[in-house]
Amino acid sequence: MLMVGTFAIRKLPNIFQMAMKDVFSFPLPWNMNHGFIILIISAFFYALSKVVSTVTLFGPNKIKSLLFPFLLFAGYGIYGFKNNYGINEHVWALLFCLFTLLYDIMEEFTWRGYLNDSLGEIKWPIKSVITGIFWAIWHLLIFDNFSQFGGFVGFVLLCIVFSFVLTFSTIRTNSIIAPATLHALLGKTNLVTLLLFILFIILLLFWNKKFKGSTSDAELKS
Numbered sequence: 001m002l003m004v005g006t007f008a009i010r011k012l013p014n015i016f017q018m019a020m021k022d023v024f025s026f027p028l029p030w031n032m033n034h035g036f037i038i039l040i041i042s043a044f045f046y047a048l049s050k051v052v053s054t055v056t057l058f059g060p061n062k063i064k065s066l067l068f069p070f071l072l073f074a075g076y077g078i079y080g081f082k083n084n085y086g087i088n089e090h091v092w093a094l095l096f097c098l099f100t101l102l103y104d105i106m107e108e109f110t111w112r113g114y115l116n117d118s119l120g121e122i123k124w125p126i127k128s129v130i131t132g133i134f135w136a137i138w139h140l141l142i143f144d145n146f147s148q149f150g151g152f153v154g155f156v157l158l159c160i161v162f163s164f165v166l167t168f169s170t171i172r173t174n175s176i177i178a179p180a181t182l183h184a185l186l187g188k189t190n191l192v193t194l195l196l197f198i199l200f201i202i203l204l205l206f207w208n209k210k211f212k213g214s215t216s217d218a219e220l221k222s
Contacts, residue, residue: 002038002110006141009037026085030099034142035106042114051118057105059175064207068181071199073097079192097184104183105176111135111163112170112179124167132156132163162186169200172207 016032046053058065076097080089087095111131119127136159140152149155166179182200185193 002041002138003141005037005041006034006138009033010141028099030103032099032103032106035103038110038138039106042110045118046114049118051114053113054117055113055170055174055176057176059173059178061173065173065175065177067203068178068200069097069101071196072101072181072184075192075196076188079190081188096187100184100187101180104180108166108170108176108180108183112166113176116167116170124171125164128164128167129160131167132160135159135163165201169204172204178204 010031010033012033014027014031014033015036016030017027020028045051073094076093077090079093081093081096082089083092085092111134115131115134116127119130122130133156136152136156139155139159143155146152146155149158166182169178169182170176172178178200182197185197185200
C-alpha cells in the first residue's frame with residue numbers, strides 16, 4: 001500500500017510548493033508528497049491494526065531529545081549553505097534544516113516507527129536490515145537513478161548500514177526526532193556533517209548515563 005500510495009501521489013502537483021508559493025518568491029526545491037502519503041498510511045495502519053507504537057515524536061525525555069535538532073540547526077546555521085536564490089547562506093541553511101527535518105520526521109514515523117513496531121520482538125539488528133531493504137526499495141519511486149551511490153545495489157547497502165544507526169537511535173531515545181535528525185545529515189556531505197554525526201553518536205551512547213551529582217527523574221518529580 002505504501003508503494004501504491006507513493007506512486008499515485010508522485011503523479012500529483014507538488015503540494016508543498018503550491019502551499020508555499022505566497023511565502024517564497026521562488027519554487028522551493030522539495031517535494032513532500034511522498035512524505036505526506038506514507039505518514040498518513042502509517043498512521044492509518046497504527047489506528048486499525050494491533051501494532052502498538054513504542055515511540056513518540058520526542059520520546060520520554062523531551063528536553064534531551066531536543067538536543068538533536070538544536071545541534072543540527074546550530075551546526076549548519078553557523079556553517080551556511082550556498083544557494084541560487086540570493087538568500088543569506090545562514091538563513092538558507094536554517095530553512096534547509098527546517099524543511100528537511102519536517103520531511104524526515106514523516107519518513108521516520110514510517111520506517112523506524114510503524115515498520116519497526118510491526119516487526120514485533122525481532123532483534124533490532126535484524127529489524128535494521130529489513131527496514132533498510134524496504135526503505136531502499138521504496139526509493140525506486142523517488143529517485144530517477146542511483147548513479148551517485150554506484151548503482152542501486154550500493155544504495156541498498158547504504159540504506160541497510162544507515163538503518164542500523166537510525167534504528168539504534170530510535171531504541172535509545174524512543175523518539176522519532178532522533179532518527180529524523182540523523183536522517184537529515186544525508187542531505188549534505190561536509191565537515192560539519194561529520195562533526196554532527198560524531199556528536200549524535202556520543203549523545204546516544206551516553207543517553208541513559210547518570211553522572212555523579214546529577215538529579216534523577218524521580219527526584220525531579222518529587
